[in-house]
Amino acid sequence: MAESASLLFNPHTYDPAHFDPETRRLLRATVDWFEARGKRRLIEDYRSRAWLGDFLDFAAREDLFATFLTPASAANKDGRRWDTARIAALNEIFGFYGLDYWYAWQVTILGLGPVWQSDNAEARTWAADLLSRGEVFAFGLSEKAHGADIYSTDMLLTPDGEGGFRASGSKYYIGNGNAAGLVSVFGRRTDVEGPDGYVFFAADSRHEAYRLVKNVVDSSKYVSEFCLADYPVGPADILHTGRAAFDAALNTVNVGKFNLCTASIGICEHAMYEAVTHASNRILYGRPVTAFPHVRRELTDAYVRLVGMKLFSDRAVDYFRSAGPDDRRYLLFNPMTKMKVTTEGEKVIDLMWDVIAAKGFEKDNYFAQAAVEIRGLPKLEGTVHVNLALILKFMRNHLLNPVDRPAVPTRLDAADDTFLFQQGPARGLGSVRFHDWRPAFDAYAEVPNVARFREQANALCTFVETAAPDEEQSRDLDLLLAVGQLFALVVHGQLILEQARLTGLDEALLDELFAVLVRDFSAHAVELHGKDSATEAQQNWALAAVRRPVVDAARSARIWEQVEALSGAYEMGQ
Numbered sequence: 356m357a358e359s360a361s362l363l364f365n366p367h368t369y370d371p372a373h374f375d376p377e378t379r380r381l382l383r384a385t386v387d388w389f390e391a392r393g394k395r396r397l398i399e400d401y402r403s404r405a406w407l408g409d410f411l412d413f414a415a416r417e418d419l420f421a422t423f424l425t426p427a428s429a430a431n432k433d434g435r436r437w438d439t440a441r442i443a444a445l446n447e448i449f450g451f452y453g454l455d456y457w458y459a460w461q462v463t464i465l466g467l468g469p470v471w472q473s474d475n476a477e478a479r480t481w482a483a484d485l486l487s488r489g490e491v492f493a494f495g496l497s498e499k500a501h502g503a504d505i506y507s508t509d510m511l512l513t514p515d516g517e518g519g520f521r522a523s524g525s526k527y528y529i530g531n532g533n534a535a536g537l538v539s540v541f542g543r544r545t546d547v548e549g550p551d552g553y554v555f556f557a558a559d560s561r562h563e564a565y566r567l568v569k570n571v572v573d574s575s576k577y578v579s580e581f582c583l584a585d586y587p588v589g590p591a592d593i594l595h596t597g598r599a600a601f602d603a604a605l606n607t608v609n610v611g612k613f614n615l616c617t618a619s620i621g622i623c624e625h626a627m628y629e630a631v632t633h634a635s636n637r638i639l640y641g642r643p644v645t646a647f648p649h650v651r652r653e654l655t656d657a658y659v660r661l662v663g664m665k666l667f668s669d670r671a672v673d674y675f676r677s678a679g680p681d682d683r684r685y686l687l688f689n690p691m692t693k694m695k696v697t698t699e700g701e702k703v704i705d706l707m708w709d710v711i712a713a714k715g716f717e718k719d720n721y722f723a724q725a726a727v728e729i730r731g732l733p734k735l736e737g738t739v740h741v742n743l744a745l746i747l748k749f750m751r752n753h754l755l756n757p758v759d760r761p762a763v764p765t766r767l768d769a770a771d772d773t774f775l776f777q778q779g780p781a782r783g784l785g786s787v788r789f790h791d792w793r794p795a796f797d798a799y800a801e802v803p804n805v806a807r808f809r810e811q812a813n814a815l816c817t818f819v820e821t822a823a824p825d826e827e828q829s830r831d832l833d834l835l836l837a838v839g840q841l842f843a844l845v846v847h848g849q850l851i852l853e854q855a856r857l858t859g860l861d862e863a864l865l866d867e868l869f870a871v872l873v874r875d876f877s878a879h880a881v882e883l884h885g886k887d888s889a890t891e892a893q894q895n896w897a898l899a900a901v902r903r904p905v906v907d908a909a910r911s912a913r914i915w916e917q918v919e920a921l922s923g924a925y926e927m928g929q
Contacts, residue, residue, distance in 0.1 A: 362662055363624050364447055365925050366390055375769045377434045378441045381419055388413050389452045394927040401724050404575050407459050415489020426471055427771040429483045436771040439675045443617045450621025454728040455575040457618045462530030466492025468607025469539040469555045471776040473594040478557050482537055490536030499527035505604055510542030512554050522586040532579025533567055535560045541604055553600035556592045605781035609689055615732045616668045616692035619700035623661050626725040628925040630707035633714050635922035650710050651915050657706040658918045659868040663851050664696045670854035676766035678774050683787045687749040694742035695843050697732040704729045743839035748784045750842045754816050757791035765857055795852040802862050803905035804869035811876045812845045814900045822892045837883040844876050867914045870904035877901040
């Protein structure tokens, strides 16, 4: 079997044998439901912006959301748990068939976050019951005037004199706001100033005081605007108060944003089957399109970038599942999955689109929607800029101050990831410590482009020690973002190498992938060199960090064979 066949998700051969029997059954049942639905219906529903009622009916019949999204502590049925590994697998499947399906599931995850973090037993029981009935959930955080700036929320709770409140205000960009059985809503009390006045409460979208305004996007994804007008909030509806409400908001995003990476992977995989199959069968000037060297390079680059996305995301799952109060490394790998993996997804689609050109616009292909939907993922749960700025908070400790940490194993066990709902205060990022990143590179020191990239990573350490932005430059976000891209590449490469070692990845494939990362590092170094505020020392460092990948024609030809094997390997039935 070609390497590519085992690395990419293929519905025709998919068997998640590494999971327990019920998880395997549900994942396979989901794939079979989409395959039976067929490509024509899938695309037509996307084009007509149809609400996902039949999909949600299927999920309810199979108990899908309840099984995957009910922590064991709230479960009323065996097999229910919050298991990030199988959640990631389902993200990939939903992304493969259409981001609209993934979105309804993703915002359900966000809506559940404040509930599962709450000590309110009544609300937890209510949520578990709603999941058992097949309901979806929503996360009422963002507002039209403030976006996700929760310091400035205008959702106001006025005491009613009977121990409860009346909530009034509006929320914007709220997925599932048209159908959610429970909406977790963030607001602030009118009688308490500052952080102590924050409140997270549960609302029902079917209540008469809940007014659905509109879907703010032209899509099956119902990204709503809604208003509450004197909505009654009793003690049983309160999920969090004070600083704990603020922490619940950020910790929920920590859990929810992770799902964007595997959705991006699924989108790219489906699009890649279409693109390679089309290019392999397209004759131009008497030759197959794939005979042209630039086409082979673009499709090979797309393929190895996609493999890198999968390796990084799979390894990040292990750190999420192994996290605890004394091990918060996931707080770096989380924005990395959100920012780095999803922007890699954009590059993968763009590379393939350059090859298939006009074919990528055709209405009968999945690719046309993939090219649109892949853009949204880096922009959900914070922009690329926000996540890069967050990643930078970890740079010095990660690169220069490693500590001994127990090795994190592959985590595919059927366990409940309880810490994700016990993360505690959302602060202290600068104190998070990491294991040494260098051994992951040392293990592949004989792979030419891993060694070449290691030179660049070492150079970045020198930059941090000798030419890091000073106090004034630290206020120049434009400069800092260029530095953040360089650091992100080192972290990306580290987890790729860790996962490659755990899975026995073909070293030729790894070498080809790191040739791309060497080029990326060089490009970002040149960008840093051109920044207005870059000092002479920073400019000199940037040019000195530029490297040329090690070229190996035989290696590239071998990886091209893996790409070529994708032609005709999967085609969704009509």
